[in-house]
Amino acid sequence: MKLLVALIFSSILVVVCSKVSYRGAQVLTLNPGNENERDIVRELQVKYKLRFWRDPRRHNGPVDLQVPSDELLTVKQLLVLNRMSFEVAIDDLQESILAQVSPREAQFTLADFDYNKYHTFAEITAWTANFAKAHSKYVTRIKVGTTYENRTFYALKISTGGSGKKAFALDCGIHADEWIGPATCIHVIKNLTESIGTSGLVGDLLKDVDFYLIPSSNPDGYVYSWQSDRMWRKTRSPTSGNCFGVDPNRNWDSNFAGNGSSNDPCSDDYHGPHAWSEANVRAQRDFVNGIENLQGYIDIHSFSQLWMFPYGYTYKHARDYELLSKIASESVAAIKSVHGVVYTPGPIAEVIYVASGSTADYFYDHLKLRCVFAAELRDKGQHGMLLPESEIQPTAEEIFAGLLVIARNIREGNCAL
Ligand SMILES: *[C@@H]1O[C@H](CO)[C@@H](O)[C@H](O)[C@H]1NC(C)=O
Ligand SMILES: *[C@@H]1O[C@H](CO)[C@@H](O)[C@H](O)[C@H]1NC(C)=O
Ligand SMILES: *[C@@H]1O[C@H](CO)[C@@H](O)[C@H](O)[C@H]1NC(C)=O
Ligand SMILES: [Zn+2]
Numbered sequence: 341m342k343l344l345v346a347l348i349f350s351s352i353l354v355v356v357c358s359k360v361s362y363r364g365a366q367v368l369t370l371n372p373g374n375e376n377e378r379d380i381v382r383e384l385q386v387k388y389k390l391r392f393w394r395d396p397r398r399h400n401g402p403v404d405l406q407v408p409s410d411e412l413l414t415v416k417q418l419l420v421l422n423r424m425s426f427e428v429a430i431d432d433l434q435e436s437i438l439a440q441v442s443p444r445e446a447q448f449t450l451a452d453f454d455y456n457k458y459h460t461f462a463e464i465t466a467w468t469a470n471f472a473k474a475h476s477k478y479v480t481r482i483k484v485g486t487t488y489e490n491r492t493f494y495a496l497k498i499s500t501g502g503s504g505k506k507a508f509a510l511d512c513g514i515h516a517d518e519w520i521g522p523a524t525c526i527h528v529i530k531n532l533t534e535s536i537g538t539s540g541l542v543g544d545l546l547k548d549v550d551f552y553l554i555p556s557s558n559p560d561g562y563v564y565s566w567q568s569d570r571m572w573r574k575t576r577s578p579t580s581g582n583c584f585g586v587d588p589n590r591n592w593d594s595n596f597a598g599n600g601s602s603n604d605p606c607s608d609d610y611h612g613p614h615a616w617s618e619a620n621v622r623a624q625r626d627f628v629n630g631i632e633n634l635q636g637y638i639d640i641h642s643f644s645q646l647w648m649f650p651y652g653y654t655y656k657h658a659r660d661y662e663l664l665s666k667i668a669s670e671s672v673a674a675i676k677s678v679h680g681v682v683y684t685p686g687p688i689a690e691v692i693y694v695a696s697g698s699t700a701d702y703f704y705d706h707l708k709l710r711c712v713f714a715a716e717l718r719d720k721g722q723h724g725m726l727l728p729e730s731e732i733q734p735t736a737e738e739i740f741a742g743l744l745v746i747a748r749n750i751r752e753g754n755c756a757l
Contacts, residue, residue: 352446360569362433364409397693485623491559499550508636511554516561518642525555527736579605586612590697595653598696635755636711639699644716650704652688652695671742678738711755
């Protein structure tokens with residue numbers, strides 16, 4: 341009987357089956373020198389329906405353009421014609437997709453769970469149940485809500501007990517293809533939990549601050565990115581057009597449908613038919629709004645290595661600009677001290693681009709929280725969303741250090757409303 345069970349388990353293989361093939365597709369890195377060159381890149385993107393990995397709306401800095409194999413020759417010729425040089429960042433996207441995750445057996449038990457692998461939504465959900473059960477004294481699994489495709493997703497609350505403590509919340513994976521987010525969140529949960537009762541900064545923090553973490557906040561999109569299209573970013577709800585999905589980080593009621601979001605259902609930045617159209621976004625909103633004494637929030641993305649804060653929808657400085665700048669600089673220094681990796685601090689609109697309807701702006705304005713952040717994790721485009729599994733551990737280590745800075749500020753009362 342035992343053998344049979346083992347056989348059944350070993351037959352569940354985890355593989356990325358991107359039904360959408362990216363065979364021959366490339367990612368090109370360009371360095372537009374001026375507004376005119378940025379316009380050329382934008383025109384190419386629209387004309388050939390290309391996807392930006394790094395967008396020309398970003399201030400300065402390079403642009404990454406994903407080009408399907410059948411447009412590659414034309415796009416390269418047009419770039420040459422316009423005297424714009426480029427480098428091939430990813431030579432064959434399908435190869436890179438397949439290289440990111442090698443086939444392995446499913447990991448549904450705590451004993452099997454390898455923290456330095458990317459995991460499917462089913463594995464993550466099983467892990468939240470197993471982990472909460474194994475640490476039931478300090479860890480509680482709470483249902484956040486249900487998605488459009490009826491998937492239930494969870495947060496884990498880490499608390500040493502007592503009530504009315506200051507709280508810090510975060511979510512990972514709101515953009516489905518940013519796999520390093522969920523992997524990092526899971527590491528952070530494990531590390532926090534294992535630090536309870538230890539002497540030192542983390543153990544002390546946990547005496548005063550409760551943590552709420554949502555490891556996978558866009559489950560439908562995440563499942564789709566594993567099973568159908570590795571580069572899927574949005575949710576999976578049907579839209580008025582022929583395209584599916586809404587950008588869940590443009591769907592919040594914070595300057596909804598404003599600059600830096602698209603009304604085109606086929607766009608990766610599509611804001612949705614109305615604010616809160618996405619079930620997972622509503623669930624996340626209600627869950628976070630219900631956390632008692634919440635004093636800090638961070639929304640985790642990748643990639644680009646940025647440690648940002650509101651606002652996204654305007655260049656206007658937030659009322660807590662000074663405090664947020666100070667904490668962000670401290671976080672960035674803490675991150676750098678771990679592996680020497682450099683993140684850039686600053687307001688979302690300034691360090692990346694204007695974005696309306698975002699998670700961070702909503703919690704900042706609506707809950708009047710002071711300490712709200714949004715991070716873009718590793719790397720800076722070498723692998724982008726296809727960050728190798730060997731980078732999960734070091735990314736988690738440096739992000740853990742960055743998060744501790746925010747938690748320490750919460751503990752010291754600097755984020756008090
Ligand atoms: C979700 O569940 C409801 C109630 O069972 C059902 O009516 C609906 O069709 C389901 N939605 C999807 C996308 O499967
Ligand atoms: C959008 O951006 C334009 C130009 O940058 C600006 O003039 C306009 O006021 C902005 N609109 C909103 C609603 O913020
Ligand atoms: C866990 O926490 C310890 C102590 O703060 C830190 O040194 C280590 O890098 C952390 N590891 C991860 C994976 O976050
Ligand atoms: Zn993102």
